[in-house]
Amino acid sequence: MAVEGMVAVGAGLAVGLAGIGAGLGEQGIGAAAVGAMAEDPAFFGKGLLMTVIPETIVIFGLVVSFLLMFM
Amino acid sequence: MFEPVRMVKVSVVGPKEYLEKTSSTLYRLNGLHIEDYKEEDEYFRIGEPLERASKFSKLLVSVRSILSYAGVKDGYEPEKVFSVSELDRELDVNIKELEEVINSKISRMKEIEERLRKISEERRSLLPLKALGIRPDLLTGYRNIEVFTGFVKANPLEKIVEVTKDFEIFTAEYGDEIVTAVFVKKEHAESVFRVLQDFSFREIPVPEIDVGYDERLEQLDSEESELEDELARLKDEINRYEQENLDLLLALEEHLSIELEKSELPLRAATSKYAFVVVGYIPEEMFEKFQKTLKSETGGKVVALKLNESEFNPPTALKNPAFAKPFELLTTSYAIPKYSEIDPTAVMSILFPIFFGFMLGDVGYGIVILALGLWLSTKFKTEGWQALLKVLNYSAISTIVFGLAYGEFFGFEIFGHESMFVKLLGDESGFAKIFAEMHPIANRLYEAPMLLVLTIAIGVFHMAMAYIFGIRNVAKQHGWKHAVEEKLNWLMALISIALIITGFIINNIAGKAVFSLNFAYLAAVPFIVLWAVLTVIGEGAMFLIEYLTLLSNTISYARLLAVGLASVGFAVAFNYMAFNMLWPSGPVGILVAIVVFAIGHFINILLGILDPGLQSLRLHYVEFFVKFFEGGGRLYTPFGRRRKYTKED
Numbered sequence: 213m214a215v216e217g218m219v220a221v222g223a224g225l226a227v228g229l230a231g232i233g234a235g236l237g238e239q240g241i242g243a244a245a246v247g248a249m250a251e252d253p254a255f256f257g258k259g260l261l262m263t264v265i266p267e268t269i270v271i272f273g274l275v276v277s278f279l280l281m282f283m
Numbered sequence: 284m285f286e287p288v289r290m291v292k293v294s295v296v297g298p299k300e301y302l303e304k305t306s307s308t309l310y311r312l313n314g315l316h317i318e319d320y321k322e323e324d325e326y327f328r329i330g331e332p333l334e335r336a337s338k339f340s341k342l343l344v345s346v347r348s349i350l351s352y353a354g355v356k357d358g359y360e361p362e363k364v365f366s367v368s369e370l371d372r373e374l375d376v377n378i379k380e381l382e383e384v385i386n387s388k389i390s391r392m393k394e395i396e397e398r399l400r401k402i403s404e405e406r407r408s409l410l411p412l413k414a415l416g417i418r419p420d421l422l423t424g425y426r427n428i429e430v431f432t433g434f435v436k437a438n439p440l441e442k443i444v445e446v447t448k449d450f451e452i453f454t455a456e457y458g459d460e461i462v463t464a465v466f467v468k469k470e471h472a473e474s475v476f477r478v479l480q481d482f483s484f485r486e487i488p489v490p491e492i493d494v495g496y497d498e499r500l501e502q503l504d505s506e507e508s509e510l511e512d513e514l515a516r517l518k519d520e521i522n523r524y525e526q527e528n529l530d531l532l533l534a535l536e537e538h539l540s541i542e543l544e545k546s547e548l549p550l551r552a553a554t555s556k557y558a559f560v561v562v563g564y565i566p567e568e569m570f571e572k573f574q575k576t577l578k579s580e581t582g583g584k585v586v587a588l589k590l591n592e593s594e595f596n597p598p599t600a601l602k603n604p605a606f607a608k609p610f611e612l613l614t615t616s617y618a619i620p621k622y623s624e625i626d627p628t629a630v631m632s633i634l635f636p637i638f639f640g641f642m643l644g645d646v647g648y649g650i651v652i653l654a655l656g657l658w659l660s661t662k663f664k665t666e667g668w669q670a671l672l673k674v675l676n677y678s679a680i681s682t683i684v685f686g687l688a689y690g691e692f693f694g695f696e697i698f699g700h701e702s703m704f705v706k707l708l709g710d711e712s713g714f715a716k717i718f719a720e721m722h723p724i725a726n727r728l729y730e731a732p733m734l735l736v737l738t739i740a741i742g743v744f745h746m747a748m749a750y751i752f753g754i755r756n757v758a759k760q761h762g763w764k765h766a767v768e769e770k771l772n773w774l775m776a777l778i779s780i781a782l783i784i785t786g787f788i789i790n791n792i793a794g795k796a797v798f799s800l801n802f803a804y805l806a807a808v809p810f811i812v813l814w815a816v817l818t819v820i821g822e823g824a825m826f827l828i829e830y831l832t833l834l835s836n837t838i839s840y841a842r843l844l845a846v847g848l849a850s851v852g853f854a855v856a857f858n859y860m861a862f863n864m865l866w867p868s869g870p871v872g873i874l875v876a877i878v879v880f881a882i883g884h885f886i887n888i889l890l891g892i893l894d895p896g897l898q899s900l901r902l903h904y905v906e907f908f909v910k911f912f913e914g915g916g917r918l919y920t921p922f923g924r925r926r927k928y929t930k931e932d
Contacts, residue, residue, distance in 0.1 A: 258617075260904055261905050264901050265905070267901075268836075268838075271839050271841050271845070272835070275838055275841055282732045
């Protein structure tokens with residue numbers, strides 16, 4: 213297989229796998245945050261903050277894929 | 284703009300006889316945030332509410348119960364605004380009548396509803412008994428015989444035979460169940476009942492009536508229709524009454540709540556035998572007027588004084604220019620700023636729409652969202668919705684501006700040789716040529732690496748601003764030493780990260796190895812050393828690991844590009860499906876193409892509101908606020924309110 217093809221697959225995997233990981237991480241936090249918000253709506257800000265913490269990993273994946281594709 | 288309203292702590296002191304007068308004046312001034320008095324001692328106790336409080340609260344309950352039938356819409360504007368003296372007259376004369384009329388009607392309605400329920404219950408038991416065909420007077424009133432009437436799931440005859448032979452059973456089918464009446468001697472009643480229970484026996488209460496089933500059912504029908512007519516009439520009357528008197532009722536509700544609040548002021552004050560003290564906070568700019576008004580209205584008997592106590596913990600009244608006001612919703616849903624903190628609303632009001640537009644950036648989508656926002660803001664009138672829709676509208680305008688910069692319209696290119704005008708009008712059209720020769724400021728699909736660098740730069744500046752705010756907050760609360768050790772060090776870290784990324788980019792462009800030394804890497808070294816020293820002194824060596832968090836925060840801003848690229852990707856894909864694959868394949872293809880185009884872009888616009896909105900919010904909440912914003916303030920809620928349905932004389 214051509215190198216460019218492998219690079220594209222690698223870039224896809226970087227984003228895709230990171231996305232799955234972040235999703236798995238966020239499911240528990242999100243459920244708990246919604247629960248806490250049902251108790252006290254003022255929790256919205258902190259709830260959102262905690263829910264999105266694992267998301268950073270996707271951005272890492274994205275940056276890696278960028279480096280692969282463009283540089 | 285960046286700070287909450289300056290407050291002063293005041294105490295209002297006067298003789299007890301003036302408490303009522305003071306309460307009215309304070310209420311009208313609508314400026315004093317009262318601190319409830321809690322610690323009772325030998326001289327000062329919590330006051331008793333004024334006598335009229337209980338009368339007002341009773342009236343208020345009945346007015347509210349009447350209003351609960353009316354269902355007032357949000358944003359209802361009264362046709363007539365009542366003055367307070369009018370309402371007082373109304374209260375003396377008409378409220379009794381109003382109460383009696385309405386209460387008697389409401390209680391009659393409840394009676395009728397109860398009776399109607401009974402009727403339908405009786406009918407439910409009469410119908411199956413009628414199917415059984417035994418006269419009602421034959422089903423009750425025996426001395427030695429027990430009668431079980433009810434539903435069973437199958438005929439229990441054979442099982443009852445096993446218990447006793449002295450019995451009589453009648454059964455009939457009713458719907459998909461069986462109605463039965465079992466006559467049995469009292470001494471066997473218990474064992475027969477147990478058998479019946481195995482057949483899931485459900486008793487039917489036998490009504491005491493002395494006429495036949497048909498006649499009774501007719502009686503019930505006619506009674507029911509009469510009652511229903513009366514109920515409808517009563518409902519109509521109450522509705523009509525409410526329609527006619529809605530403004531009055533709303534005015535009464537407001538007036539009574541206000542009077543009640545006023546008469547409960549003593550509960551928040553400290554009172555001695557002859558005097559009272561109310562302590563609270565008031566915006567500095569209001570103080571002079573407040574002091575003067577109080578003095579003139581009480582003939583100098585009640586005085587307001589500034590307190591210079593060490594215990595100074597004022598509430599937060601956010602102060603922002605009109606364009607930033609709607610964004611207070613976003614700030615306060617994270618936390619209410621402390622009095623001593625910077626209020627980030629103004630910054631957010633500029634950067635939130637910019638981030639949103641940077642991500643979505645499409646002229647077509649911007650126009651659709653703006654139209655949607657403007658239309659919705661005529662429908663939803665509550666304060667929260669209005670604020671949210673204003674945020675959406677600002678974001679939509681920013682989306683249009685960025686759309687022009689990117690040259691995108693529903694995923695089509697506006698400028699360049701691929702311009703949609705060229706495709707639509709052909710190469711020769713003069714109009715299309717104008718656009719073909721122009722270039723967008725940045726084409727997202729082709730210039731992604733450049734934009735990626737830009738997003739990181741935006742992030743660095745955004746977070747640098749956060750640390751500068753942080754330095755100011757900490758300096759104000761705990762002094763400069765802490766500010767330098769807790770916030771300035773991280774600003775150094777941020778600068779070093781920015782330099783390292785710059786070095787990385789320089790090497791990349793020059794085609795050198797990633798970590799070959801250049802001036803940017805070298806320039807980062809002193810900042811890293813400074814950061815490390817300050818951090819170890821101020822927070823401890825453990826916190827050095829946080830450098831990685833900051834790095835990930837910085838890279839996190841890449842989402843500004845990523846979300847946008849995903850959105851463009853969708854749009855381009857839908858356009859390709861619709862116009863390159865389906866459109867050329869004949870009339871049916873054209874139809875399907877239109878459907879695919881409409882649905883595709885509809886979904887993409889929905890995602891385009893949700894995702895950039897959420898991501899922009901996240902960048903503010905997680906990357907920005909965390910660095911300086913602690914929150915935990917109390918909102919300023921002055922004693923008083925703005926009247927809507929009533930006016931002062």
